[in-house]
Amino acid sequence: MFEFLVRLGDDRLVIGHRMAEWCGHGPILEEDIALANIALDYTGQASALLALAGDMEGKGRSDDALAYFRDETQFRNALITELPIGDFGFTIVRQFLFDCHSVLLWEALAACGHATLAGIAAKAIKEDTYHLRHSSEWMRKLGDGTAESHARVQASLDTLWRYTGELFEHDAVDDAVAALGIVVPHDTRAARWRSLVDGVLREATLVVPASPGPMVTGGRRGRHTEHLGHMLAEMQIVARSHPGASW
Amino acid sequence: MTDSQWPLWEVFTQGDHGEPFEHAGSVHAVDGEQAMQNARDVYARRGEAIHLWVVPAAAIVASAPSDAGPFFDPGNDKPYRHPQFYKAPKGVKVF
Numbered sequence: 001m002f003e004f005l006v007r008l009g010d011d012r013l014v015i016g017h018r019m020a021e022w023c024g025h026g027p028i029l030e031e032d033i034a035l036a037n038i039a040l041d042y043t044g045q046a047s048a049l050l051a052l053a054g055d056m057e058g059k060g061r062s063d064d065a066l067a068y069f070r071d072e073t074q075f076r077n078a079l080i081t082e083l084p085i086g087d088f089g090f091t092i093v094r095q096f097l098f099d100c101h102s103v104l105l106w107e108a109l110a111a112c113g114h115a116t117l118a119g120i121a122a123k124a125i126k127e128d129t130y131h132l133r134h135s136s137e138w139m140r141k142l143g144d145g146t147a148e149s150h151a152r153v154q155a156s157l158d159t160l161w162r163y164t165g166e167l168f169e170h171d172a173v174d175d176a177v178a179a180l181g182i183v184v185p186h187d188t189r190a191a192r193w194r195s196l197v198d199g200v201l202r203e204a205t206l207v208v209p210a211s212p213g214p215m216v217t218g219g220r221r222g223r224h225t226e227h228l229g230h231m232l233a234e235m236q237i238v239a240r241s242h243p244g245a246s247w
Numbered sequence: 248m249t250d251s252q253w254p255l256w257e258v259f260t261q262g263d264h265g266e267p268f269e270h271a272g273s274v275h276a277v278d279g280e281q282a283m284q285n286a287r288d289v290y291a292r293r294g295e296a297i298h299l300w301v302v303p304a305a306a307i308v309a310s311a312p313s314d315a316g317p318f319f320d321p322g323n324d325k326p327y328r329h330p331q332f333y334k335a336p337k338g339v340k341v342f
Contacts, residue, residue, distance in 0.1 A: 030276070
């Protein structure tokens with residue numbers, strides 16, 4: 001259960017931090033605020049999940065302890081969440097692919113047998129439904145926009161596609177939580193994810209890459225890209241320089 | 248210099264059921280959906296509203312400063328246009 005929650009929490013902590021890197025750099029003021037809102041939503045979800053993970057672990061680790069005092073190899077986020085933000089189009093495509101996944105995941109968890117987790121899911125699904133509306137609209141605008149915006153988001157989609165398989169991997173951790181009444185049917189979720197994604201891609205005049213290459217994976221076992229370490233260094237330095245400080 | 252910004256939309260928020268929509272501010276957006284999303288993110292992200300209206304600023308007809316004299320000044324000395332001088336008929340509940 002701890003491992004399961006840390007995976008969920010780390011996905012959102014890392015993608016939330018990446019999104020927050022846009023703060024002050026958004027293409028227009030309104031979008032800058034939107035990106036920061038979404039970043040905070042994901043960080044808030046991470047906080048709730050990691051706090052619950054800490055409780056379940058029973059070693060007195062808080063959400064902050066888990067977020068700021070673990071090293072790269074102890075992070076369990078999917079690799080798609082840790083890639084650098086790239087241009088605005090890249091961020092939007094990553095967000096869109098992840099939002100689709102996240103909405104469906106919360107849908108399953110809102111009905112799960114663990115009351116606290118179901119509560120977190122019920123709140124998060126509203127947030128992510130909006131995130132998906134936001135990223136879907138940008139997919140349409142950029143994909144079906146100018147030649148340049150289309151080319152950029154298509155290239156981002158080509159790059160990111162290889163990182164999507166990891167979001168639907170099933171392993172012993174899933175089996176373990178299934179015994180606790182937490183069932184996440186990855187197969188059917190992957191199929192629903194694909195039809196959600198395809199619907200928006202069609203409207204955005206984008207296509208799934210024909211030969212994307214093998215899926216990239218490893219984050220769930222702590223094997224990350226070169227990018228996560230740099231991100232964590234920046235994210236964790238304040239907390240590690242002033243342990244226990246509050247503000 | 249021409250304005251390179253996206254079109255302007257005026258945002259109205261309703262704080263609670265039955266309350267009037269009030270002007271909250273404005274956003275730039277290329278269409279209604281984007282204006283609605285931007286309005287949500289800029290003016291309703293802290294639980295300020297339960298409903299939103301977005302209106303193209305160009306669709307609003309506004310009175311001009313030069314209208315102020317003929318439009319509003321004549322109302323300043325005509326208190327009899329308020330209804331408090333009328334006696335309510337019997338049987339009518341007075342609020």
